[in-house]
Amino acid sequence: MSKKRVIISACLLGELCRYDGATKRVGSVVEAFREYEIVPFCPEAPLFGTPRERISVVELGGEERIVTDVTQKDVTELLQREIETFLQKCGGVDAIVLKSKSPSCGYKTTPVLNEKREILRYGSGIAAKIFQKQFREIKIVDETTFF
Numbered sequence: 001m002s003k004k005r006v007i008i009s010a011c012l013l014g015e016l017c018r019y020d021g022a023t024k025r026v027g028s029v030v031e032a033f034r035e036y037e038i039v040p041f042c043p044e045a046p047l048f049g050t051p052r053e054r055i056s057v058v059e060l061g062g063e064e065r066i067v068t069d070v071t072q073k074d075v076t077e078l079l080q081r082e083i084e085t086f087l088q089k090c091g092g093v094d095a096i097v098l099k100s101k102s103p104s105c106g107y108k109t110t111p112v113l114n115e116k117r118e119i120l121r122y123g124s125g126i127a128a129k130i131f132q133k134q135f136r137e138i139k140i141v142d143e144t145t146f147f
């Protein structure tokens with residue numbers, strides 16, 4: 001019988017793919033899915049390299065966009081394409097564990113900023129939103145579920 005499959009944010013698995021070149025490995029996540037086929041996911045590192053400029057979710061004209069913190073470049077479409085390409089290759093999965101607070105991966109925990117970079121509310125990163133639509137039957141969780 002084939003194994004169940006889980007998408008996990010690559011930084012939670014120990015990959016050095018964070019914007020600052022660090023990881024956020026969470027051993028209890030890896031342990032919880034040791035019987036699963038793990039599908040690592042990181043949309044930012046392949047696009048922008050590591051280390052890279054930090055990005056944030058910023059509300060612009062009533063829309064949530066992904067913008068680089070210093071150079072103010074809107075990278076929303078780039079990320080969207082990267083995530084859609086991942087989904088085309090990914091196939092079906094049984095579970096999804098994403099990194100909290102990230103502008104890409106955060107699920108209901110990501111700061112949404114205004115143009116002055118003040119926090120308006122907490123929402124989801126671009127990948128979490130796309131996954132939510134694509135995998136309607138799966139409950140997305142983050143690493144805090146496993147602490």
Ligand code: SF4
Nearest residue numbers: 010011042099102105
């Ligand atoms: S939070 Fe997501 S985008 Fe950011 S480093 Fe981890 S896997 Fe990559």
